[in-house]
Amino acid sequence: MTDEQQNPLADPATVFAALAQILYEGPEPAEVYAAICLTATILIPGCDHASMMLRRRGEAVTVAATDDVARRVDDLERATREGPCLDALDTADAVIESDLNTPSLWPELAKRVVAETPVRGAMGFRMLVDEQKVGALNLFSDNPGAFTEASTRDAIVLASFASVAVAAIARGEEAATLRRGLESNREIGKAIGLLMALNHCSDDEAFDILRRTSQRMNRKIADLALLVIERGGEAIVPD
Numbered sequence: 001m002t003d004e005q006q007n008p009l010a011d012p013a014t015v016f017a018a019l020a021q022i023l024y025e026g027p028e029p030a031e032v033y034a035a036i037c038l039t040a041t042i043l044i045p046g047c048d049h050a051s052m053m054l055r056r057r058g059e060a061v062t063v064a065a066t067d068d069v070a071r072r073v074d075d076l077e078r079a080t081r082e083g084p085c086l087d088a089l090d091t092a093d094a095v096i097e098s099d100l101n102t103p104s105l106w107p108e109l110a111k112r113v114v115a116e117t118p119v120r121g122a123m124g125f126r127m128l129v130d131e132q133k134v135g136a137l138n139l140f141s142d143n144p145g146a147f148t149e150a151s152t153r154d155a156i157v158l159a160s161f162a163s164v165a166v167a168a169i170a171r172g173e174e175a176a177t178l179r180r181g182l183e184s185n186r187e188i189g190k191a192i193g194l195l196m197a198l199n200h201c202s203d204d205e206a207f208d209i210l211r212r213t214s215q216r217m218n219r220k221i222a223d224l225a226l227l228v229i230e231r232g233g234e235a236i237v238p239d
Contacts, residue, residue, distance in 0.1 A: 033064030046146030088124030
């Protein structure tokens with residue numbers, strides 16, 4: 001029996017379906033990022049630890065990691081200002097160091113990682129959102145030479161999924177911020193209250209009615225809200 005048969009979670013279709021469901025259900029971003037890191041250790045040959053970095057205000061911030069080992073390697077990269085994960089933020093290619101015991105592109109990092117952690121191999125894969133390099137998926141192995149072409153191929157697929165997830169979360173946060181800003185407008189708040197009463201619906205549903213009608217009528221939400229208040233909510237007929 002193969003390892004994949006012994007562990008049904010190792011089937012890529014099963015794992016990606018589970019990841020997609022997690023993203024669809026819209027939990028906190030940290031939960032999505034953590035699930036992606038855990039998936040790396042399940043799907044990618046040789047991967048024992050994983051982390052995700054996102055660029056925030058010019059700094060590479062670790063937003064998720066499978067364990068303290070992965071976080072420590074990220075910390076060492078930031079401390080030495082070198083390494084595959086940081087390089088992945090600035091290059092189009094996968095950045096791979098399969099054996100940190102051998103002469104490395106990052107000698108200071110390699111020396112400290114070997115001395116302070118069990119990690120002996122590392123890979124970094126950039127994540128793109130709207131053609132902008134926003135982060136990196138970082139993979140670590142405790143065994144030198146464990147990362148192979150198959151590892152790289154599978155990691156590229158997972159990094160692509162991670163990019164989609166990061167983009168979806170970013171756009172959801174932008175939409176939520178926009179909504180909070182709109183609802184802080186007194187007239188919009190009154191209009192939502194009227195629509196809730198008239199349509200026996202939640203505030204989310206009332207806001208969605210207002211938003212859809214605004215698009216259909218090609219009117220700004222604030223202007224439409226004033227009309228709703230003037231007409232006691234009768235300015236809008238739900239789709």
